[in-house]
Amino acid sequence: MRVLAICQDELVIRSLDEVLLPSFDVDFIVESRPVARRLHDAGIQIMAGDPRRVDTYLKADISPSTCFIVENTGRRSVRRILGAILDAGGTLTYVLHTGPRNPKAADELKAEFPGLADMDLSELIRPTLVTELSRSMTRARVQQYQRYFADADRVLILLHNDPDPDALASGLALRNLLRRTKTTAIIGAVQGVTRPENLRMANMLDIHVEPVTPASFGEFERIATVDVQPHYFGGMLQRADLVIDHHPEQPGYSAVFKDIRADYGSTSTILTEHLRAVDVNISERTATAMLYAIKSDTLFFARHTNRVDLEAFTFLYPLADAALIRKMEGAEITMERLRYVNRASQDGVMKEQIFSAFIGEAPREDFIPYTADFFLQLEDVKWTIIAGVVGTSFIVSVRNLGYSRNAGEFVKRWFGDIGSAGGHRAMAKAVVPVAKFQEKFGALEGPAVTARIAEMAETFLHESPGDKKREAVAR
Numbered sequence: 056m057r058v059l060a061i062c063q064d065e066l067v068i069r070s071l072d073e074v075l076l077p078s079f080d081v082d083f084i085v086e087s088r089p090v091a092r093r094l095h096d097a098g099i100q101i102m103a104g105d106p107r108r109v110d111t112y113l114k115a116d117i118s119p120s121t122c123f124i125v126e127n128t129g130r131r132s133v134r135r136i137l138g139a140i141l142d143a144g145g146t147l148t149y150v151l152h153t154g155p156r157n158p159k160a161a162d163e164l165k166a167e168f169p170g171l172a173d174m175d176l177s178e179l180i181r182p183t184l185v186t187e188l189s190r191s192m193t194r195a196r197v198q199q200y201q202r203y204f205a206d207a208d209r210v211l212i213l214l215h216n217d218p219d220p221d222a223l224a225s226g227l228a229l230r231n232l233l234r235r236t237k238t239t240a241i242i243g244a245v246q247g248v249t250r251p252e253n254l255r256m257a258n259m260l261d262i263h264v265e266p267v268t269p270a271s272f273g274e275f276e277r278i279a280t281v282d283v284q285p286h287y288f289g290g291m292l293q294r295a296d297l298v299i300d301h302h303p304e305q306p307g308y309s310a311v312f313k314d315i316r317a318d319y320g321s322t323s324t325i326l327t328e329h330l331r332a333v334d335v336n337i338s339e340r341t342a343t344a345m346l347y348a349i350k351s352d353t354l355f356f357a358r359h360t361n362r363v364d365l366e367a368f369t370f371l372y373p374l375a376d377a378a379l380i381r382k383m384e385g386a387e388i389t390m391e392r393l394r395y396v397n398r399a400s401q402d403g404v405m406k407e408q409i410f411s412a413f414i415g416e417a418p419r420e421d422f423i424p425y426t427a428d429f430f431l432q433l434e435d436v437k438w439t440i441i442a443g444v445v446g447t448s449f450i451v452s453v454r455n456l457g458y459s460r461n462a463g464e465f466v467k468r469w470f471g472d473i474g475s476a477g478g479h480r481a482m483a484k485a486v487v488p489v490a491k492f493q494e495k496f497g498a499l500e501g502p503a504v505t506a507r508i509a510e511m512a513e514t515f516l517h518e519s520p521g522d523k524k525r526e527a528v529a530r
């Protein structure tokens with residue numbers, strides 16, 4: 056394909072020649088004879104001519120398939136250049152903006168030359184330049200913490216309780232970055248993995264999570280937390296050597312190094328960038344774990360996703376074992392989980408696209424969020440609120456499609472005063488002692504609990520934040 060570029064700046068000509076030449080047959084037209092001569096001597100195919108004259112283009116031997124790139128510096132109108140190209144029979148024309156943009160002038164040009172396409176030099180350069188710069192800054196940061204951890208004897212990579220795929224994968228990735236093995240850096244948690252799909256992941260990828268106690272934190276020379284911040288351990292961990300997390304930054308602890316990016320969909324995305332920045336070999340096992348983590352933390356890009364999550368996914372995909380991921384995902388559906396789904400479908404209430412259900416007593420907590428996630432897949436369901444009792448705790452899981460009111464606000468509104476309640480816009484959880492629940496809402500059982508939850512949802516979704524405040528004052 057032939058490209059005829061009408062330019063004014065030498066730097067633009069040299070750059071375009073450099074980037075376009077391997078793929079296109081490129082010629083340049085420039086007004087200044089000395090510039091044309093100099094660049095011609097440098098081996099660039101260039102001619103001097105008046106770009107506002109039709110015969111300049113006729114002389115350039117154009118055809119209907121010639122592509123024109125017209126540099127617009129913003130200093131002088133390119134109207135007459137475009138007119139001459141059109142009169143000479145040119146049809147494929149791009150305006151390359153290299154100077155300050157003038158939206159009004161651009162609109163006028165568009166109106167006069169409807170076939171015109173725009174390109175902005177800074178927009179074209181920005182993504183690559185920004186990626187390169189941030190990669191090099193990440194590299195410096197990673198090298199610093201690598202050095203800081205290098206000579207430590209005992210290293211702990213600490214995860215949150217009941218570690219999920221993102222925590223497990225992040226632990227593995229960080230151990231890789233620290234160039235350590237399971238004997239020289241342990242991946243630990245105060246409470247181990249319980250969910251069946253997470254256990255399956257840990258088994259299939261051979262990830263050992265060692266049980267640790269807060270009392271043993273002092274035995275480690277260096278501690279890093281991933282997918283969690285030290286405040287989570289309730290004052291038992293005042294400082295950490297390294298914190299890598301994608302949850303909003305919390306106060307109340309100190310860290311020698313930290314990389315917290317709350318706009319990322321997973322901690323594994325941050326660690327993919329760390330691994331890429333320092334060019335560490337990523338094993339199939341680590342790539343598989345991280346790919347699975349990104350998929351699961353973002354619900355396969357349906358929630359809280361950033362462009363960088365997609366980029367990390369694309370980067371990891373060819374390095375990972377996709378068949379293994381399918382197997383791990385299969386583990387989510389178990390006979391016992393289906394029993395709770397079944398209970399919910401029998402006793403649940405569907406009203407105004409809100410599905411509420413009380414599933415009674417369950418031996419493990421994960422049946423509750425699992426059921427909440429399950430019913431969110433139904434057509435016409437925008438919110439799910441599932442409650443259950445585990446031991447002496449009344450637990451509520453809330454899910455929504457993210458574009459309505461805040462799920463975190465819902466649990467705080469009803470349960471914040473009697474237990475722990477919190478979460479994000481699209482998912483939230485409350486854990487309250489059964490006794491406190493009964494004290495506040497009455498000694499409800501079975502369908503009465505379902506009805507009460509459905510009522511709470513209705514009230515919450517129909518009140519404005521102002522009503523809530525008024526009621527709080529009245530109480």
Ligand SMILES: [Mn+2]
Nearest residue numbers: 221282322352
């Ligand atoms: Mn996470």
